[in-house]
Amino acid sequence: MTEHWTREHAAERLRRPGAHDDKYRRGVLGLRTGSARYPGAAVLGASAAWRTGAGMVRYLPGHDEDPPYGLPAPAAAVLAAHPETVFGPGRCDAWVIGSGTDPAARSALEQSELLELLHGSAPVVVDAGALDLVPRPSADRAPLILTPHAGEFERLWERTMRAPLPREWVARPPADAEAGGNGAAARQEAARRLAERLDATLLLKGSLTLIASPGGRVLSCGPATPWLASAGTGDVLAGILGALVAARSAEVRDDRESLGPLGATAAVLHDAAARTASGDPAATAAGRPITAGDVAQAIPAAWRALV
Numbered sequence: 001m002t003e004h005w006t007r008e009h010a011a012e013r014l015r016r017p018g019a020h021d022d023k024y025r026r027g028v029l030g031l032r033t034g035s036a037r038y039p040g041a042a043v044l045g046a047s048a049a050w051r052t053g054a055g056m057v058r059y060l061p062g063h064d065e066d067p068p069y070g071l072p073a074p075a076a077a078v079l080a081a082h083p084e085t086v087f088g089p090g091r092c093d094a095w096v097i098g099s100g101t102d103p104a105a106r107s108a109l110e111q112s113e114l115l116e117l118l119h120g121s122a123p124v125v126v127d128a129g130a131l132d133l134v135p136r137p138s139a140d141r142a143p144l145i146l147t148p149h150a151g152e153f154e155r156l157w158e159r160t161m162r163a164p165l166p167r168e169w170v171a172r173p174p175a176d177a178e179a180g181g182n183g184a185a186a187r188q189e190a191a192r193r194l195a196e197r198l199d200a201t202l203l204l205k206g207s208l209t210l211i212a213s214p215g216g217r218v219l220s221c222g223p224a225t226p227w228l229a230s231a232g233t234g235d236v237l238a239g240i241l242g243a244l245v246a247a248r249s250a251e252v253r254d255d256r257e258s259l260g261p262l263g264a265t266a267a268v269l270h271d272a273a274a275r276t277a278s279g280d281p282a283a284t285a286a287g288r289p290i291t292a293g294d295v296a297q298a299i300p301a302a303w304r305a306l307v
């Protein structure tokens with residue numbers, strides 16, 4: 001049984017600043033994203049986090065090869081797009097790791113620093129190239145929310161369960177499965193089981209995004225506007241989610257189950273921004289093509305329309 005997460009639910013979880021706030025109280029998000037090959041993912045995540053209301057976004061580059069094709073290093077790309085970003089180590093209320101990184105290119109030093117974050121106290125959004133690092137449940141592990149797409153979900157299942165994903169539980173279902181057909185229940189069950197086994201919150205991306213909490217609660221959002229299905233929109237989602245988690249870091253540390261509603265709120269705001277950007281707020285299949293950057297740009301307007 002899943003609960004549908006509505007715009008009204010999402011509006012309640014969006015934190016508005018008050019007179020006693022400052023940049024630290026609003027939440028400092030640390031980004032360990034992007035790489036020599038994928039500098040754009042770092043820019044998209046930073047852009048989304050700033051526009052979701054982070055008090056500060058701190059960017060920490062990984063230990064990486066030299067960029068190919070004359071590309072700028074990810075830190076230089078982030079600075080060019082967002083000069084308000086702070087670089088280097090310091091206090092962080094939450095982290096996003098993995099977007100725009102490739103585990104095959106990860107150095108031993110990079111791996112040990114990421115594992116340190118995963119065993120820290122600040123909550124961590126684990127995306128893309130960091131999903132293979134998720135440690136077994138333990139008392140010293142950080143509160144985690146994982147954001148796989150269907151292909152990454154399948155790989156995560158195989159690594160965790162040491163068995164193939166059952167055929168009837170395919171993570172990339174035929175169209176009817178996401179939209180409520182027979183496969184939908186199987187997809188929910190797979191997400192629920194994996195979240196329970198990993199003892200972590202799992203946000204399974206798709207037209208219908210599912211958010212399964214380790215305690216067994218499953219929230220669903222969508223169907224999102226299909227204009228969202230383009231490269232880099234997952235990097236934007238990770239930035240949105242990171243900013244929302246940083247703003248409620250203390251609550252998440254007290255109660256890891258609160259990551260579920262935050263994940264669902266991120267998915268609703270992401271979809272709302274895509275609808276705004278595509279000029280089709282009701283997602284009636286009108287609208288126009290958009291880029292991931294357009295989605296990030298539209299977050300403030302979508303926020304205003306939600307609350």
Ligand SMILES: NC(=O)C1=CN([C@@H]2O[C@H](COP(=O)(O)OP(=O)(O)OC[C@H]3O[C@@H](n4cnc5c(N)ncnc54)[C@H](OP(=O)(O)O)[C@@H]3O)[C@@H](O)[C@H]2O)[C@@H](O)CC1
Nearest residue numbers: 038039040041099100101128129149150151152172231232
């Ligand atoms: N601007 C930038 O810098 C950008 C950087 N990016 C970064 O690129 C990195 C690689 O990420 P990635 O997702 O492109 O590749 P990967 O993890 O190998 O998975 C792909 C495999 O999974 C499967 N698959 C099944 N279902 C699927 C689904 N729903 N969506 C997608 N795939 C699905 C599919 O298999 P198929 O079903 O096609 O046989 C395919 O073989 C990552 O770090 C990311 O952050 C991107 O965000 C783009 C913008």
Ligand SMILES: Nc1ncnc2c1ncn2[C@@H]1O[C@H](COP(=O)(O)OP(=O)(O)O)[C@@H](O)[C@H]1O
Nearest residue numbers: 149205206207225226228229231232233234235
């Ligand atoms: N058919 C679809 N309709 C609506 N949204 C979709 C559809 N397919 C994917 N999405 C959304 O687009 C985003 C794609 O993320 P992801 O697969 O990680 O891409 P990338 O790695 O290129 O950023 C996710 O938020 C997902 O929920």
